Amino acid sequence: xxxxxxxxxxxxxxxxxxxxxxxxxxxxxxxxxxxxxxxxxxxxxxxxxxxxxxxxxxxxxxxxxxxxxxxxxxxxxxxxxxxxxxxxxxxxxxxxxxxxxxxxxxxxxxxxxxxxxxxxxxxxxxxxxxxxxxxxxxxxxxxxxxxxxxxxxxxxxxxxxxxxxxxxxxxxxxxxxxxxxxxxxxxxxxxxxxxxxxxxxxxxxxxxxxxxxxxxxxxxxxxxxxxxxxxxxxxxxxxxxxxxxxxxxxxxxxxxxxxxxxxxxxxxxxxxxxxxxxxxxxxxxxxxxxxxxxxxxxxxxxxxxxxxxxxxxxxx
Ligand SMILES: CC(C)(COP(=O)(O)OP(=O)(O)OC[C@H]1O[C@@H](n2cnc3c(N)ncnc32)[C@H](O)[C@@H]1OP(=O)(O)O)[C@@H](O)C(=O)NCCC(=O)NCCS
Numbered sequence: 338x339x340x341x342x343x344x345x346x347x348x349x350x351x352x353x354x355x356x357x358x359x360x361x362x363x364x365x366x367x368x369x370x371x372x373x374x375x376x377x378x379x380x381x382x383x384x385x386x387x388x389x390x391x392x393x394x395x396x397x398x399x400x401x402x403x404x405x406x407x408x409x410x411x412x413x414x415x416x417x418x419x420x421x422x423x424x425x426x427x428x429x430x431x432x433x434x435x436x437x438x439x440x441x442x443x444x445x446x447x448x449x450x451x452x453x454x455x456x457x458x459x460x461x462x463x464x465x466x467x468x469x470x471x472x473x474x475x476x477x478x479x480x481x482x483x484x485x486x487x488x489x490x491x492x493x494x495x496x497x498x499x500x501x502x503x504x505x506x507x508x509x510x511x512x513x514x515x516x517x518x519x520x521x522x523x524x525x526x527x528x529x530x531x532x533x534x535x536x537x538x539x540x541x542x543x544x545x546x547x548x549x550x551x552x553x554x555x556x557x558x559x560x561x562x563x564x565x566x567x568x569x570x571x572x573x574x575x576x577x578x579x580x581x582x583x584x585x586x587x588x589x590x591x592x593x594x595x596x597x598x599x600x601x602x603x604x605x606x607x608x609x610x611x612x613x614x615x616x617x618x619x620x621x622x623x624x625x626x627x628x629x630x631x632x633x634x635x636x637x638x639x640x641x642x643x644x645x646x647x648x649x650x651x652x653x
Contacts, residue, residue, distance in 0.1 A: 343399070343437060345444050348389035355398045356391070363427025366475040366644075367467050377465040382409045390444055392428070392437045400428040400437040404445045405462055406452055412545035421449040422462035426479075438482055450653050458491075459483070459649040463546040469494040469626045470648035480647065488649040496644035497635050498623040501615040504639065510608045513601045520573070524605050527568040529559055531577065535570065538577050543592050550590065554582050567613045571602045581606035583614055588622040607638050 348356070353371065361368040369377075378384055383405045392400035403425040407416045423445065428437045449457055460466050470492070471479045517523070527535065532555070540548040557563045563584075571579035571593065579602050581591035588610065593602045614622055623643070627635065632642065 342394050343440065344393050345440060346391055346393060347386040348391055348401075349386070352391060352398065356401060359398050359401060359429060360425065360427065362429060364425060364467075364476075366472055367425070369467075377467070378403065381405070381465045383407050387448065388445075390441055392441055398429075399432045400426075400441050402426040402441045402445050404449070404457075406449070406454065411463060412540070412548065414545045418453060419455040421452070421454040421457045422460060422466075423457060424460040424462050424466055433478070439486065442486060446651070446653060455653055457651045457653065459488070461648055464549055468644075468646060469496075470646035473645050473647050475644070483649050483651075486651070488651045490647040491650045492628070492648045494626045494628060494646050494648065495632060495642045496623070496625045496646070497627065497632065497640040498621060498643045499611065499635075499638060499640040501611060501620055501622055501639075504611055504615050506608050506612050510605060514605055517601065517605065520600075522571065522573045522578070522600075522602060524569055524571045524602070524609050527555070527558070527570050527580070531570055532559075534577055535580065539580065542594055543590070547590055547592070551580070551582060554584055557584075564617060567610050567617070569606055569610055569613075571597075571606055573597065578602060579606055581610045583610055583622070586614070586619045586621050586623055588614070589624045604634060604637070607634065611638055 353374065357369060357371060357374055360374075378389070385405075385408070388404045388406070390402050390404070391398050402423060405422045405424065406420075407418075410416050426438070426441065428441075446457065459470060461469055470490075471483065473480055473493075514524070536548065536552070539551050551568075554566050554568060558566045558568060565585050567581070567583040569581045570577050571581075578597040579591070579593035582589065591603065591606050591610070593606070611622055622640070625644075626646075632640075
């Protein structure tokens with residue numbers, strides 16, 4: 338397809354270096370290297386070259402959109418046949434406002450429509466999203482571009498970070514742990530003996546994406562072994578009621594079953610995990626995605642907001 342002087346075409350293997358350079362010039366707050374590109378894009382089971390559309394002129398790349406539809410189900414989550422995702426896009430700073438972005442999006446949305454998709458989301462695609470949505474501070478042009486094309490913001494997740502230097506479990510959390518002990522609730526490191534109950538617990542309570550994430554960390558922990566992983570379970574009367582995971586500085590996810598919420602179990606998991614992270618030598622903790630409600634809990638542990646996203650949606 339030719340748009341004025343531009344050609345839109347699918348990704349080819351030889352584009353890798355030029356595409357990464359373009360990606361890093363456009364997605365300035367979400368730069369990647371070849372290893373990330375290969376593992377999170379090329380080796381994603383849902384990757385199709387036709388979904389990674391390139392805008393080319395005179396043999397050089399000026400724009401791209403990475404779009405996905407499920408080719409394989411995420412465990413039992415199904416193929417989600419009415420949804421398409423866009424996880425990254427950009428037009429070279431010197432070639433903006435020339436209609437390249439619009440041409441790329443028209444082509445991608447046309448492909449989604451031909452594939453029977455009814456709605457498109459930027460960019461909560463599991464497992465290989467890069468950021469939850471458009472970073473409203475880093476990429477104001479993208480917000481303007483999308484709003485002009487009829488996209489709307491459907492949620493506003495935030496990313497937070499905490500400095501762990503000098504982090505201590507406060508006295509009130511120590512008292513909370515003691516109180517929970519009297520209710521037969523404790524927080525402790527995961528053991529292999531937990532796995533038969535833990536894995537179905539995670540899948541049933543929190544869904545297949547959290548299962549996949551836990552499986553990845555636990556495979557490292559119980560496989561070749563890792564001192565970079567913290568994995569805690571909360572137990573009440575011998576039953577698992579919650580868990581928490583972290584790898585290096587990246588915290589989460591963590592969760593407590595709905596029936597056991599509101600009693601401080603999540604708070605205890607969070608503080609114990611942060612304390613273990615510091616003891617492993619990690620000086621900060623961060624995560625990419627939470628809502629405003631959980632943000633209050635995180636703030637108690639010293640987290641502050643570092644990024645604000647807009648999950649964008651467009652119905653076809
Ligand atoms: C968002 C982006 C891809 C737009 O690409 P582009 O090729 O400049 O977009 P187009 O020229 O096709 O713009 C189409 C319409 O969108 C709107 N638009 C685009 N950029 C805009 C801006 N900076 N301010 C206001 N409106 C804008 C306009 O309505 C424009 O039409 P017009 O030029 O006729 O007024 C580009 O700004 C970019 O690469 N930004 C950085 C990367 C990024 O933020 N990616 C998303 C991260 S999740």
